[in-house]
Amino acid sequence: MVGPSSSHTAGPARIGLMAGQLMKNRIKNVTIVFDPQGSFAAVNKDQWSDRGFVAGLLGWGPDNRELNRALEEAAKQGISIELKIALLDEKHPNAVLLMLEDETGEIIILKAISLGGGMVQITEVKSFPVSISGDFFELLIFTHNLSKETLKKLQIEIGEMLSGFEISSVVMNGEVGLINIKTSNEVDHQVLCVINNIEGITGTRLVSPVLPVLSKRD
Structure with missing residues (x-):
């Protein structure tokens, strides 16, 4: 694992890896939303969470040595990244909402949580409840x-x-x-x-x- 935290770095990278696979075309715009009462809002920069999510969306796993450069690489590829703080209805402390838009204008919104130790779960895709943990x-x-x-x-x-x-x-x-x-x-x-x-x-x-x-x- 690269980065300071399994929950706040590796977990986000795995969430990003799965989220990116939901898009059929090249991702153009990314909005990452953290709950103000959750841990990501407080530690996402120090714990590299922002870079973890973006690294995953770029196809980089939590062991990629370039993970810390994910934001710069996204900008280089013309991918817009916006980080926002807003209330989420998922009350897990490591909850996140990702809104992804590809170059055709298709938008997919998903919700996920980082459970600790690098374990994650996507809990919602396009408003449908799911349970996707990356083991199938x-x-x-x-x-x-x-x-x-x-x-x-x-x-x-x-x-x-x-x-x-x-x-x-x-x-x-x-x-x-x-x-x-x-x-x-x-x-x-x-x-x-x-x-x-x-x-x-x-x-x-x-x-x-x-x-x-x-x-x-x-």
Whole structure:
């Protein structure tokens, strides 16, 4: 690990690594929000938290020796970084909100927490609750007007293409929804193509593990 703190440096780098994978195109603007009552607001510069989050978004892990240069590198690549202090509804002391915008104008907002010892959890993506800790391959499937028949078809298709997977959650918010699938195995691009062609599926995102040891699904 590079930097002074596993909670405030390594954790942010891993959150950034996962967050960056949610973007399909080059990131252009980043807003990082800390709660005024949380620890990041007080220590983010001294503990390199700001650099940790940005390093992860650049694809740099917590062991990257260049981590301390992350802000300069982001500026060099034309990525705008804004740090803000604002109230968050997540009351964990190491909570953060990231708003990412890519060069096409797509925006993804996510919330995460650093749990200590370099362990992290993404708790929300696009207003959908999730639990992503970096110890699985995480397949996020976004839906619109998904029928029970289509969900059953999706389960069958995935079962034929993936082993050792679990449908972690199916969350509906009106007409839109999010299905979170966890697997210990790499997900082939062909799997994503098949899923994206199913009626009612509006998009997919694949987040690869960031922890050195993966969990297992039987």
